[in-house]
Amino acid sequence: MYISISAQTMGSNFSQSVSDFVEYLEKENQGLVLEEREHFFNQYSEEFSAKEVIKDIDGNTAKLKKKEPKFYSITVSPSQRELKQLQNSSKDLKHYTRELMKDYVTAFNREINGKPININDIKYYAKIEHTRQYKGTDKQVMENQPFASKILKLKQDIRKIELGTLEGSVKKNEQEIAKLERSAPYQLNGKRIVQGMNKGGNQSHIHIIVSRKDASNSVSLSPGSKYKASDVMIDGKLVKRGFDRDTFFSKAEQTFDKTFAYKRNYAESYKAKKAFVKNPNAYFSTLLGLPTHEKALAFNILGKAGVPIVDIPTNQVQLALKTIRTLKRGIDIAIKSGSIGI
Template identity: 55%
Template structure:
């Protein structure tokens, strides 16, 4: 489960309306009948119109300045393994979102605990993802695509009489380049905008910066970490315990669906991977053979191409360099699950 928290972001100031973002989240509903569409939902309602979402979010911004975000975006990104565990069932996913939002509310550091009923949020399930320009497979395919584009341009020029040469020769070169391209789906080279294969269901959640009373600010941003400050002579608790939210949201999924989470799927271990590959590697090599094998499979399926690590734990340093190379790949993978709004 990858969870991201992104603030509304538009250069130096913030849009006064959520309309553009809500419209963006409606993209999968285009051309579908009402009954086949995925609707916005909140803690208690399954069908909320985009117009109501915009009105509720835009009307809940009292005393927020132009340079302050009006809302935040959360994305809950179950892995394909997690989606298989719930049969990719949107009803179960909505149930999970509602429980996870209780974890979200409880992660605010306040004198009086925050409940989910204090949060104004609207969620939307999406079923597909497309390859982005920064995806590893797209970048590795780019030299082949550039050469194919050059040859196609030459073919067009020959047709127009602007260039002399053999069209057949260039067509054969293109066929060879397509065959040599590193990453393909059903024989078609992967490029930006192409749909990703397999289960890609995920959830976007738009959360108001203000609570339901439109009086108190509830910011989960990284700038608002758990802290205490003096206000009018009184100690005030503020901030958001992001690590607690991520870990509890994982535990909630496991408890709801009896999911057996592997070492490689734990948020705390992924965090160790990024910050301290040496420790992560030592822990991984110390796992029982079956669990380590599954962890390596999960890592490889994520696109990290981890080599076979069935070596004694006392030889950890021999392969630490591999994990340092993977660190950047992990960071890129994490970025691909979030969007700017």
């Protein structure tokens, strides 16, 4: 599972309205009849229109300056292995979102009217999406790019031949294009993977819009706080502040596993990600110490994430620093892709 929290920006400035983001999240509903559409939802209701979301979030920004985030975006991307555990993607992910947001509020070191904040103190709207497109930065698109460049050149040559400004054979160029299309290393359903193409398999994920201000529009709650937990004097009053992302990520994973009876492998756990970042040697030692079945599954998960299995150490002697350095980049990418940890 991969979870990200970010303040929405437009260039170097924070978005002053949630409208553009809401419009972006409505893209999958285009062309669908009402019964087939995914609606915005929150802790209390199943169906909110885009207009209602925009009005509510944009109207909950009291005393926030232009240089301060008005809202935050939380994206939750379960792996395909995790999604297989669900019985009904939309229904199950909505239920999980509501439990997840309870974890979100407990990660704040804040009080409202002398009480720790609870789910009723925040204002959020969420939406389930079922497709993802390949981006220009994806490995598959990047490694297919040399083929794409040659194909483009050949197509340009065909156009010139047809216009009479270049000598050559259109048929020969078309045959070369077909050969390049087949030779590209990454294919999906018999077609070369290109930017903008829908990814295969179950790609269901969650987008959550959270207002920076609490539900009363009086207290600022920032998950982007650099403080995990601290107390500070403001106007002569001791005020709690901070948001503990580590706590949130850990609880989010635990909640998923408990809710769906999911048996998480070490290689896909948040604990593993932290171990790899802080102490790669300890990470591989733990990996090698797993029971045979669990270790085989871990290697399978890493392999599907694009990590070169042939380079993974298979015994303690191979746990050399050079080997770890070689693998670090690949596993970093796998972690960020959502296949490992959060």
